[in-house]
Amino acid sequence: MKQIKISLNELAHVLFLALITFVTGCQPAKEKLTMDNPLPVEFGDPYILKASDGMYYMVGTGGVKDGFKMYSSxxxxxxxxxGRIYQGNTDDSWNIANFWAPELYEKDGKFYLLFSADWRENPTNxxxxxxxxxxxxxxxxxxxTDLMDRPIFDPGYPVIDGNLWFENDKVYLYYSRCCYxxxxxxxxxxxxREKGMFQEIEESWIYxxxxxxxxSxxxxxxxxxxRPPVKMDDQQAEWESRSVTSGEVNRRWxxxxxxxxxxDTYYIMYSANYFGGKNYAVGYATSDSPLGPFQKAANNPVLQKNVEQGGVVTGTGHNSxxxxxxxxTLLCVYxxxxxxxxxxxxxFIDPMEIDPNGKLIVHGPTTKEE
Known part of the structure; x- marks a missing residue:
């Protein structure tokens, strides 16, 4: 990958930076790569680490109670x-329920599991x-095992979906403030409100x-x-507001x-709409700095349901x-x-690319029948 870096691990600094340095500007593969979608894995929020041993390790939401399991390939x-790789909700754990969105990183000979869960400390219920x-x-x-007997930090509101980016000697954490x-x-x-649908709309924002x-x-x-668009004439407003405008729920994610x-461009991919509904979809934004400001892309969404085009896939989102x-070949896992x-x-796993003009494109969703 000559010009791409991907924060999949701090292997993104070691192995992955080396690999990613080998991919030369995110050019599409010379031969078509086909996947047997969907995989026989019932995960939400899938994340795949390509480790220094050459193996792929996949984690995600679901599969076991109060913790996480893994598949390797x-x-x-x-x-x-x-099987199970992490057990939460123990007498010693800081967490008690709702184990979501794990990500896996390799750093200095060890492996780190980043995840979201309900904090045991909850004085206001x-x-x-x-x-x-x-x-x-x-x-x-x-x-x-838990690195600490507490979360990484407490911003004073619920947060989920942690993602890490390693660059030089710095580490960056990205997360979503919940709609709650x-x-x-x-x-x-x-x-x-005017339509009599909802009195208020709660939103989740990425920090x-x-x-x-x-x-620590x-x-x-x-x-x-x-964050979701404020104005209805914003070109992102239609696709990012579908869960509200369809009457599904009073939240925008x-x-x-x-x-x-x-x-020299940072790309942040993100998901919008209700994760449990058909309108869940993926977009991206770009910046010249890891902490922004980010500009959403004109070709959003880059991944969404295909039933209107005769396909069978809905609810596409939370990708790595x-x-x-x-x-x-870059692969979008979702x-x-x-x-x-x-x-x-x-x-699902589908090829993706960043074309010579900097446009990010996901070639999906696809299914085996197609």
Whole structure:
């Protein structure tokens, strides 16, 4: 990858930076890569680490109660169930429920599991009390134990979907503030009230902040990077507001961030709309700095349901990015649903690229039948 860096691990500094340095400007692969979508894995929020041993390790939401499980593969085709790798909700853990959105990183010979869960400390009995924590293991398949007896930090509101970016000696944390108790005034909120649909619209926003190198806390104050559009004539407003305008729910999400870099440009991919509904979709924004400001792309969304085009996939979102075994093709890893899988979220992997003009393109969703 000659000009791309992808924060998949601090291997993104070691192995992945080396690999990513080999991909030369995110050019598409010379031969078509086909995946047997959807994978037989019932995960939400899938994340795949290509580790220094050459293996792929996939984690995600679901599969076990109060914790996380893992699948491994040498080729992204054949997957082995590695079972539970992390047990939460123990007498000693800082977390008690709702274990979501794990990500896996390799750094200095150890493996780190970043994840969201409900914090045990909840004196005001909040219904949503999510924070982000880290667990560590000597081997990619674990078992993972909490690095600290607390979350990384407490911003004073619930947060989910942590993602890390390593650059030089710095580490950056990206996360989403939950919609919970965050009503926001906007033209979309005004429209929903006028229609008699919802009295208020809650929103989730994506923030970024520098992280201590040992993951023990943050440096400085978090910066707001992305939020839903305020104006209805904003070109992003239609696709980012579908959960509201369809009458599905009184929330607009900006979540599931993933950072990568092409040449001198930082790309942050994100998901909008209700993760449990058909309108979940992925967009991206760009910046010349890891902490913004970010400008949303004109070609958003880059991944969305395809039922209107005769396909069978809905609810596409919360993606990560990895490299194909050929060492060249970028792959978008995400969850979705099909007419066969029903309400269960399953994993998809599709090729993606950044074209010579800097436009990010995901070639999906695809299914095996197509």
């Amino acid at each position: 040498p080729d992204l085709k054949n997957w082995k169930d590695e 909040e219904l949503e009390n999510f924070r982000i924590g880290v667990a560590v293991a000597d081997n990619p398949t674990g078992p993972y 108790k965050n009503p926001v005034e906007s033209e979309v909120a005004d429209w929903a 970024g902040v520098e992280l201590q190198a040992d993951f 806390g943050i440096i400085g104050e978090p910066k707001l990077l992305l 900006t979540e599931g961030s993933f950072l990568l870099k092409n040449k 990015v990895t490299l194909a075994p050929n060492g060249e 969850h979705g649903r099909t007419s066969k899988t029903g309400d269960e979220r399953v994993v």
